[in-house]
Amino acid sequence: MTELIWDGKYDKDGRRVAPLRIALPFQTVETVNESAQQRQRAFDLFGGGQDPEWRNRLIWGDKKYVLPALLPEFAGKVDLVYIDPPFDTGADFSFQVQIDGEGFTKEPSVIEQKAYRDTWGRGLESYLQWFYETLILLRELLAPHGSVYVHLDENAAHYAKAVLDEVFGQDNFQREIVWRIGWVSGYKSAAKNWIRNHDVILFYVKDRGNFVFNKEYVPYPQSYVRRGANSRVERKGLPDRGCLERQSFRVRSEG
Template identity: 35%
Template sequence: MGTNRPTNHLYYGDNLDVLRREIADASVDLIYLDPPFNSNASYNILFRAPDGAGTAAQVEAFHDSWHWNDAAADAFDQVARSGHADAFQLLDSLRRFLGENDMLAYLAMMTIRLIELRRVLKPSGSLYLHCDPTAGHYLKLLLDGVFAPRAFRREIVWRSGWVSGFKTRTANWVRNHDTIFYYVRDPAADWTFNKQYVAHAAGYERRGGGANPLGKPIDDVWDDPALYSPNIKSFSVEKLGYPTQKPVALLERIIAASSRPGDLVLDPFCGCGTAVHAAQKLARRWTGIDVTHLAIALIEKRLHAAFPDARFTVEGTPRDLASAEDLARRDRYQFQWWVVFLIGAMPHGGRRKGADGGVDGLLYCRPDGRTVERALVSVKSGEQVGVAMVRELHAAMVRDRAIAGVFVTRAAPTEPMIREAAAVGRFASSATGRSYARLQILTLAELMAGKRPDLPHVDPNAAFRQAVREDRGGQGSLL
């Protein structure tokens, strides 16, 4: 491998496709996956407005609900044809027990991916699957079917935090933990396990002497306050606004225990990127996969903030006009989010349309060098646009008292659209001594050629809660 090519990769796309296309057999040392739990809930990413301008925005990251449909039936059929008889026998038994319902759709989706994850693991490799009681008991059976019962090492109980707030209102025992299933690829192989310890409490003395100088061995119940979820800590410096974010310390423990420096760590459901962050910090190589541009953009910002010298590739996001147009045709919401992040804006509105006037993002600028002003972003992925869309954006600008609007269009704007935008006028910036068009039209082709909204003092990181810079560069020297 060339010395100038990064070995760390972030992939946008369906992890099943990426695993099959990009990840070689027996190439991965450690897999951590925190997949959807089939909770039938929507999870929103929280974005902040800089300097308190406006309110924090929420955009749906994913809806954790699965349905028995053609895609689920196809996943079930792929398991049947995979050659993994034990895994299929278990899944087929669950089909007879559960019926063709939402849970079976989720389990079929997970089974075919577990088969691929076993394929890419080295014989000495390990897998940690993070789940909750919604489907954990079914996933344990399927892991036994894919990996074999004797490959099971431990069931780890992770206490997610203290009991407070809405949790305490349940008419039941208060649930306050997740489960992590730990498996190895081949229990007969020389699989990696570096025993972990925590320091003894101050003043500790073992009866009869002989205390282990390394400290107390860590058991399979992880209730350390240092490992509590950042989302329940209002003071957490880790918190990025991602709904299912896990603490870096949790992933550091797993990675330190089941890999060595230079080993390859894979997270196929990487969300906001905690596993790849911990892998970078501990000098491991890493690969992360996620199916939304929201997650990919968040991880890029996170890694560049925490590890300014980190080197990695981002695969699957548009790199030219043809691939950008292809994304627009395949998924207009992912296209909108990709454009919003490309120009440094904050997502707005998610998959809702209507009352927001077609606003897809918010840009923040400082015309006087200090005061924060908003610019509205509207992204159009269709092949036809018209002057009514420009008027709609202008009306939203007036309603929201926005200083500017940016209209991004895949199709070429018409002459009436250009005239309508020009008629909105200009505003002056005392900080730059220039004036700027209040309503700017950018085409997708112009964006791909490097053109960006012309606004004074735009903060490209305004939408994101910044990750704390790590003292160590981690694997900056691992190329």
């Protein structure tokens, strides 16, 4: 398989640089109490196979430390991962504001810099190493039937797919999902270029022969007739295409 190489992927002895594996303890800052009815409903929906005392958790921290800390409890147990990582845009999220006719630059706070900045010390090489280490740990967390969805844009998606192929295997790539992100208007239409109007979500599984995918269906329109058939076909329906209008299907009328 073709391998994407970047500065920092291997050490001076030719060994791959592994992710940090310090399992720091979590500290509980706040606990939200639920009613017994709410808790049972959530457990019925999402808690299959979990300890009854298990709780949903919102974790604040750097993934460099959070992911290794999750491994002792959740390695091989996570069904689904969706990540929206930095897009390697180079943005530090400072912005210009006007106050009484004077311009000021709003610099990000220390917390904002840590949480949201998308700048990298060695540029693309730093970004790819960060992404590679993240995927290694996420794969270890996934259950054998688990799936991962990675949301990116044109800045990094093509590099990310090469890294995902390496970590998860080319055969475990399932789909590239095109996500329309807005309407064609304003500055987008004024750009001297093709209009960028979508992001992509890369869908991979841990084992292509053993993953879970629950497809949703919507009923057939009343006028739907299967091609070559004289009566309505008894099937589940049409795959749900989510954001599309439910009645926008092209159908063949009876008669």
